[in-house]
Amino acid sequence: MTMKADRAPSRLVFVGAGNMAEALLGGLLRAGLCPPDRVVVTDLLPERLDLFASRFGVTTSADNAEAVRGADVVVLAVKPQSMDALLAELRESLPQEALVISIAAGIPTQRIEAALGGAPRVVRAMPNTPCLVGAGVSAIAPGAAATEADLRCAERLLRASGAVVRVPEQKMDAVTAVSGSGPAYFFYFIEAILTVAEEIDLDQETARTLAVATMEGAARLLRETGLPPDELRRRVTSKGGTTEAAIGVLEERHVSASLQDAVIAAKCRSQALSRG
Ligand SMILES: NC(=O)c1ccc[n+]([C@@H]2O[C@H](COP(=O)([O-])OP(=O)(O)OC[C@H]3O[C@@H](n4cnc5c(N)ncnc54)[C@H](OP(=O)(O)O)[C@@H]3O)[C@@H](O)[C@H]2O)c1
Incomplete structure (x- = not known):
């Protein structure tokens, strides 16, 4: 199954309720790209979950594995150093047909694909902090199994917080240095x-x-x-x-x-x- 790029996700999960998740989710909810009742946000910190629930009216959970069950789009928004543990946690429950969008700096799609097992569709994104005010710019790159529709879906969600450019993944270090x-x-x-x-x-x-x-x-x-x-x-x-x-x-x-x-x-x- 490929992602329907122009349609709202039926279950959109943000794993990690940090500053970037707040910026990106705030943007896409404001743009009406997904109703809040189809969004689940997870984090280790109860106060972050409370903030997301009250500010955005989304469902929250402290259980990553459970939260991603039935998801069609999963945004990985934890710090790079938390990624390996997180991917191990998601491996069993992440639906095979889910599109995974990772915003973790410096984590290659290949590493995410290998850690999740199978042939997950992964799009890597590099946003920047002006996304917090809707004036960011994000670069996106497809992993091995990501389709054109997946890129369009990622583009649509990220464009709510700023401009989006496509690059081949080997340019991500240069993108990081510029934007x-x-x-x-x-x-x-x-x-x-x-x-x-x-x-x-x-x-x-x-x-x-x-x-x-x-x-x-x-x-x-x-x-x-x-x-x-x-x-x-x-x-x-x-x-x-x-x-x-x-x-x-x-x-x-x-x-x-x-x-x-x-x-x-x-x-x-x-x-x-x-x-x-
Ligand atoms: N800020 C930027 O300019 C920028 C730009 C491009 C990309 N990024 C990327 O965006 C990602 C998020 O950055 P951020 O600034 O939003 O980080 P952040 O504010 O630290 O947010 C990450 C959140 O995820 C939580 N978390 C950690 N491990 C988790 C787990 N296993 N399950 C659920 N939640 C977990 C963290 O909780 P704890 O605090 O308890 O660990 C924290 O609340 C990073 O990978 C970063 O590389 C950031």
């Missing part, structure tokens, strides 16, 4: 601007408003014009002007090279973590 860790790079920039705010005679609140709106505006300009970033940068940089003074310092201190090294370091770390 998984990526929000932190931009926060780092804003942190630097806020650190110097008083020195340039701006209060924190005004500086934060200006910096955040500028980051959002720059992102929209990139998206909506489709122009390359260096072209947009040139357009705000006049000879002898303020931007030229700023970029001159960044160039002199090799900030671009440092950022490039940072992205490569994130990818290498992701590769190392994936190897276990």
